[in-house]
Amino acid sequence: xxxxxxxxxxxxxxxxxxxxxxxxxxxxxxxxxxxxxxxxxxxxxxxxxxxxxxxxxxxxxxxxxxxxxxxxxxxxxxxxxxxxxxxxxxxxxxxxxxxxxxxxxxxxxxxxxx
Amino acid sequence: xxxxxxxxxxxxxxxxxxxxxxxxxxxxxxxxxxxxxxxxxxxxxxxxxxxxxxxxxxxxxxxxxxxxxxxxxxxxxxxxxxxxxxxxxxxxxxxxxxxxxxxxxxxxxxxxx
Numbered sequence: 009x010x011x012x013x014x015x016x017x018x019x020x021x022x023x024x025x026x027x028x029x030x031x032x033x034x035x036x037x038x039x040x041x042x043x044x045x046x047x048x049x050x051x052x053x054x055x056x057x058x059x060x061x062x063x064x065x066x067x068x069x070x071x072x073x074x075x076x077x078x079x080x081x082x083x084x085x086x087x088x089x090x091x092x093x094x095x096x097x098x099x100x101x102x103x104x105x106x107x108x109x110x111x112x113x114x115x116x117x118x119x120x121x122x
Numbered sequence: 123x124x125x126x127x128x129x130x131x132x133x134x135x136x137x138x139x140x141x142x143x144x145x146x147x148x149x150x151x152x153x154x155x156x157x158x159x160x161x162x163x164x165x166x167x168x169x170x171x172x173x174x175x176x177x178x179x180x181x182x183x184x185x186x187x188x189x190x191x192x193x194x195x196x197x198x199x200x201x202x203x204x205x206x207x208x209x210x211x212x213x214x215x216x217x218x219x220x221x222x223x224x225x226x227x228x229x230x231x232x233x234x235x
Contacts, residue, residue: 114164
């Protein structure tokens with residue numbers, strides 16, 4: 009079975025600074041997909057960024073980027089120029105190649121301090 | 123944009139009641155999922171469905187059942203609600219293609235008294 013570990017239950021960052029959220033996973037699959045989701049206090053979960061395991065290039069979406077280390081099974085999220093609206097719970101997720109099973113980490117609660 | 127709609131944002135029920143949580147998606151997604159979210163435990167999969175009338179158990183199916191009579195609707199049923207089922211319940215849907223993310227509803231905060 010796949011497992012996803014987020015070792016930082018809570019983090020904080022000053023507005024405009026950069027923060028990195030860590031995620032590790034365990035799998036015997038070679039092809040899979042990784043995601044970071046954001047859940048603001050309003051509760052709807054939204055996709056932040058995705059990474060295909062077969063791509064070596066790290067994904068980037070505006071201020072959000074990932075550091076994907078396949079051999080180390082590590083998938084960290086970097087948020088640059090943090091904004092107050094980035095305050096949320098962040099979940100790392102692993103998806104099997106078949107696309108019908110997701111595994112989520114326990115989440116990291118990020119607070120951006122003005 | 124994909125819209126996943128859960129019928130209730132907040133729900134209060136009593137122990138022993140039969141509880142229905144409804145979820146509807148409007149993007150013709152094949153896959154639908156029910157999770158419960160608890161502090162410190164993240165999201166745990168209860169059931170998922172990859173087609174009409176098809177269902178698969180997730181990690182914590184005990185005490186729950188599901189129904190998918192139509193492609194757009196996926197219902198979670200608590201046959202006899204218990205206090206340990208007080209939680210946030212999230213519904214999600216996705217295309218069957220392997221690189222597609224899940225889209226989530228707003229969640230239902232269920233309290234069992």
